[in-house]
Amino acid sequence: MTTATPTRPDRGTRPARQNWRVRLRRDRSLILMTLPAVVLLLVFNYVPLFGLVTAFQEYDPLAGIWYSTWAGLDQFQRLFGDALFWNAVRNTLYLSFVQLILFFPVPIALALLLNSVLSQRVRNFIQSVVYLPHFFSWVLAITIFQQMLGGAGALNHFLRNNDIGTWDVMTNPDTFALLVSAQVIWKEAGWGIIVFLAALAAINTDLYEAAAADGAGRWRRLWHITLPGLRGVIVLMLVLRLGNALTVGFEQFLIQRDAVGYDTADVLDTFSFYYGIATGDYSYGAAAGLFKSVISLLLIWGANKLAHAFGEDGLYRR
Amino acid sequence: MLTIERTLEAAETPAPQAVRKKKRNTRPAWEEPPTIAGETAKGITLGVVLLVMLVPLWIIVVTSLSTQGAVNRAGGLVIWPDGLTLEAYRVMLGDTTVRTALLVSLGITAVGTLVSMAVSVMCAYGLSRSRSFAHRFLLTLLILTMFVNGGLIPTFLVVTGLGGYGQWWSLILPSAISVFNILILRSFYSSTSADLIEAARIDGAGDWRILWSIVLPTSRAVTAVMALFYGVGYWNSFFNVMLYMPTDSEKWPLQYVLYTYVNRGNGMPGSVNAGFGTALSQTAPLSLQMAVVVLTLVPLLIVYPFVQKHFRTGVLTGAIKG
Numbered sequence: 001m002t003t004a005t006p007t008r009p010d011r012g013t014r015p016a017r018q019n020w021r022v023r024l025r026r027d028r029s030l031i032l033m034t035l036p037a038v039v040l041l042l043v044f045n046y047v048p049l050f051g052l053v054t055a056f057q058e059y060d061p062l063a064g065i066w067y068s069t070w071a072g073l074d075q076f077q078r079l080f081g082d083a084l085f086w087n088a089v090r091n092t093l094y095l096s097f098v099q100l101i102l103f104f105p106v107p108i109a110l111a112l113l114l115n116s117v118l119s120q121r122v123r124n125f126i127q128s129v130v131y132l133p134h135f136f137s138w139v140l141a142i143t144i145f146q147q148m149l150g151g152a153g154a155l156n157h158f159l160r161n162n163d164i165g166t167w168d169v170m171t172n173p174d175t176f177a178l179l180v181s182a183q184v185i186w187k188e189a190g191w192g193i194i195v196f197l198a199a200l201a202a203i204n205t206d207l208y209e210a211a212a213a214d215g216a217g218r219w220r221r222l223w224h225i226t227l228p229g230l231r232g233v234i235v236l237m238l239v240l241r242l243g244n245a246l247t248v249g250f251e252q253f254l255i256q257r258d259a260v261g262y263d264t265a266d267v268l269d270t271f272s273f274y275y276g277i278a279t280g281d282y283s284y285g286a287a288a289g290l291f292k293s294v295i296s297l298l299l300i301w302g303a304n305k306l307a308h309a310f311g312e313d314g315l316y317r318r
Numbered sequence: 319m320l321t322i323e324r325t326l327e328a329a330e331t332p333a334p335q336a337v338r339k340k341k342r343n344t345r346p347a348w349e350e351p352p353t354i355a356g357e358t359a360k361g362i363t364l365g366v367v368l369l370v371m372l373v374p375l376w377i378i379v380v381t382s383l384s385t386q387g388a389v390n391r392a393g394g395l396v397i398w399p400d401g402l403t404l405e406a407y408r409v410m411l412g413d414t415t416v417r418t419a420l421l422v423s424l425g426i427t428a429v430g431t432l433v434s435m436a437v438s439v440m441c442a443y444g445l446s447r448s449r450s451f452a453h454r455f456l457l458t459l460l461i462l463t464m465f466v467n468g469g470l471i472p473t474f475l476v477v478t479g480l481g482g483y484g485q486w487w488s489l490i491l492p493s494a495i496s497v498f499n500i501l502i503l504r505s506f507y508s509s510t511s512a513d514l515i516e517a518a519r520i521d522g523a524g525d526w527r528i529l530w531s532i533v534l535p536t537s538r539a540v541t542a543v544m545a546l547f548y549g550v551g552y553w554n555s556f557f558n559v560m561l562y563m564p565t566d567s568e569k570w571p572l573q574y575v576l577y578t579y580v581n582r583g584n585g586m587p588g589s590v591n592a593g594f595g596t597a598l599s600q601t602a603p604l605s606l607q608m609a610v611v612v613l614t615l616v617p618l619l620i621v622y623p624f625v626q627k628h629f630r631t632g633v634l635t636g637a638i639k640g
Binding site: 026041046054113130132186190194209213218255 | 344345346348349350360363364367368370371372374375377378393394395397436437438440441443444445447450451452453456459460463465466467468469470471472473474475476477479480491492493494495497500524525526529546550553554556557560561573574576577608611614615618622623626629
């Protein structure tokens with residue numbers, strides 16, 4: 001049987017069927033190499049999973065996780081009766097939705113636009129400029145927004161000088177959803193085009209030529225060749241976005257929460273930070289975090305089902 | 319296999335027509351000539367995009383270089399250079415808080431990137447040889463962390479439980495590896511020429527030797543990009559500071575100083591006069607603030623051009639991650 005399967009070159013020294021002891025001995029340096037990463041993941045990713053027990057406790061830092069009193073579902077009962085919690089849930093979903101509508105199409109449009117630029121030089125220049133803000137920290141990005149649009153910023157200075165009146169975008173709760181979307185677009189839309197550019201480069205140009213020969217114009221080619229070519233990537237990105245619907249960017253809100261007020265700017269992540277760590281009510285914050293994780297897992301699963309229904313792979317295959 | 323991984327592998331080898339397109343800078347014969355309206359709209363849109371990105375940076379740099387007089391005349395941020403001076407930078411670098419923060423940031427970035435890269439490169443190679451012992455299990459162990467994690471508070475309790483509060487390692491180790499980056503590296507290493515590795519093995523090279531002398535030198539581009547990703551992560555580290563050392567102002571990196579000083583409008587922590595001292599009143603406070611902003615930008619701008627050209631070689635995954 002084994003001789004019939006096509007052999008991969010590397011298999012010469014690593015035959016498939018062997019005693020596990022022999023294989024362990026043969027691959028011991030490979031195992032050793034993965035060890036540091038595995039240890040880090042165990043300590044900082046898997047141990048905290050057990051730390052989720054705190055959500056069912058009345059966690060006391062002095063008693064520690066082993067000796068804290070068991071609280072059952074009390075924390076969750078408290079959580080579900082907490083208006084501030086529902087406020088955070090509402091804000092998260094609303095901001096996520098607004099960002100999906102406003103942000104999602106931008107990288108696609110930008111990639112299509114950039115792809116139509118013929119000069120490689122101009123393309124490279126534009127790409128290096130629009131990728132840059134992705135590497136800025138949120139502190140830096142928000143500082144820049146503050147300086148441009150804030151109460152003492154460039155925009156209001158201009159408005160004041162021309163007697164138009166002021167418009168403090170940075171602290172206005174009514175326009176907060178638009179503001180954070182604008183920030184995300186400014187910072188991440190440029191970086192977002194990479195995936196779409198790669199997908200565009202993979203579309204066979206002969207298809208365009210054939211379509212043009214058949215009399216299809218620019219827009220028909222876009223609709224019948226380009227967009228179907230991008231479909232897989234678009235669905236994948238959409239699945240990822242939906243699966244992360246409860247994560248809208250943490251530092252971005254942490255930094256701006258005080259200026260705008262928790263009514264509009266508190267999201268699930270900042271909620272568990274403020275009511276968990278900042279106030280020392282660890283169990284309460286952990287319960288909020290657990291709630292978020294469970295719903296997120298369900299969302300990822302659901303979004304994948306949706307992708308499969310559209311005949312795409314999504315995050316993993318069926 | 320995850321779709322992401324497959325997308326990656328597809329991206330590594332550029333499609334043949336993509337290569338052709340690169341050489342051919344002209345419009346193909348079958349395409350209809352561009353309309354003037356269309357070209358103008360395209361030009362304007364791209365121009366606006368560029369301006370939105372670049373103008374804020376320009377204003378910040380110019381303001382940081384401006385004299386108090388220029389700032390007063392402009393009534394705030396300076397758009398056109400009008401009386402330039404390096405005074406703000408001299409004052410800033412003379413301030414112990416900023417100097418310490420700069421050193422802290424550079425230190426965390428250097429040590430952190432080294433740790434992250436060493437761990438990630440080893441792990442990626444260790445998992446890249448097909449049919450090695452337990453590699454399926456280890457890979458699953460890695461990938462699972464992308465879907466389930468303890469979340470903020472349990473992680474915080476583990477780190478503080480290990481005595482990480484106020485310690486440097488709490489800014490590095492808890493987020494030292496990104497499984498995503500390891501998967502990217504792994505998919506590159508898997509595609510390293512098997513013949514080359516085979517030849518080395520026949521010559522008696524072990525796995526460590528193969529990693530160091532063959533795999534690493536043949537994947538310089540992706541190594542550079544990963545180092546940039548990790549480095550930027552450490553340079554930008556902000557929330558970990560807020561969690562683990564919110565009160566030790568002498569341990570704050572630059573981003574946190576920027577946060578307290580520019581965003582919150584606090585006086586510089588640790589400086590005698592809450593502000594920049596009496597002797598420094600000639601410098602516009604605004605220029606000083608902008609100089610701190612520029613300082614957080616400079617290292618990025620120095621490294622970026624060297625690494626940016628490698629983005630094309632298949633690191634489209636960062637976008638999926640972000």
